[in-house]
C-alpha cells in the first residue's frame with residue numbers, strides 16, 4: 001500500500017483556511033506510486049496542453065525563481081533551457097502541480113500554472129485570475145476567507161513555509177480531472193456493490209512559499225487518492241473518514257456537500273462503509 005498522509009477528520013466538513021507552518025524538509029511529501037513526474041506530466045501536456053499549462057506575459061522571472069528554488073532544494077545544479085518555460089521545467093522535478101501567484105490589479109493573481117492533477121479546474125480557465133475569481137464557486141470564500149488569505153499572502157516571510165489540506169470523494173481514480181462534468185455524469189451508473197472500488201477518497205495537500213527575489217509565491221498542490229475499499233486496510237483512517245462523512249452529511253455540512261456534489265454519493269458511500 002502506498003504511504004500517504006493520514007486522513008484528518010477534524011472540522012473536515014467546513015471550508016477553512018487551515019494553513020499551518022512546516023519546515024523546509026517537509027516542503028514536498030514522499031514520492032508516491034504515480035511514476036516519474038517528468039514522464040507523466042509530459043504525457044498530460046502532449047494530450048491536453050491548454051488545460052494543463054498556462055502562463056501570462058511577464059511571469060517568466062517569477063517562474064525562473066521558482067525553478068532556482070526547487071533545484072536548490074533538491075540539490076540539483078541550476079539548469080536552464082530556453083525552450084521550456086521555467087515553471088514547467090520545475091514541475092517536471094516533483095509530483096506536485098505548481099502555481100505561481102503574483103500581485104496584480106485585482107489582488108494576488110495566478111500568473112503561471114502547471115496542472116497535471118487538477119481537481120475540477122484547468123490552466124485554461126484559471127491562469128490570469130485573481131484569488132477572488134479562482135474561488136468564485138466556493139461558498140463564502142470571497143466574504144470571509146479572501147481578506148484573511150490575501151493578508152497571509154502579503155505578509156508571508158521568506159523562511160516560513162505553510163501547508164493546508166482538503167479532501168473530497170470522487171467517482172474517478174484519475175489524477176488529471178480538469179472538469180467535474182464527466183465524473184459526475186458517471187455517478188448514476190455506479191451500482192452499490194461497486195461503490196467501494198469506484199469511489200475514491202481524494203486528498204489535496206497544498207504548500208505556500210515566498211519567492212523573495214521577485215516577490216511572488218509558489219503554491220504547490222499534491223494529490224493523494226485511494227478507493228474506499230482501501231479503508232478496510234487502514235483501520236484508524238476508516239474511523240476518521242466515517243466521522244468526516246457524518247459531519248458532511250449533518251446540518252453544518254450543507255455548503256460543503258453541495259459544493260462538492262457529495263449528497264448524491266451518500267447511499268453509495270454508506271454501502272461501502274458498511275462492508276468495512
Ligand code: HEM
Pocket residue numbers: 015016017018019099101110120121126134135136137138145149164165166167208219
Ligand atoms: C493558500 C490559501 C488558500 C486557501 C485558504 C484556499 C481555500 C480554498 C477553499 C476553502 C476551497 C474549497 C475547497 C476546499 O479546499 O475545501 C478552494 C478551492 C479552490 N482553490 Fe483555493 N485556497 C487557497 C489558495 C489557492 C490558490 C493559490 C489557488 C490558485 C490556483 C487556488 C485555487 C482554487 C481553486 C481553482 C479552487 C476550486 C474552485 C472551484 O470549485 O472552481 N486556491 N480554495
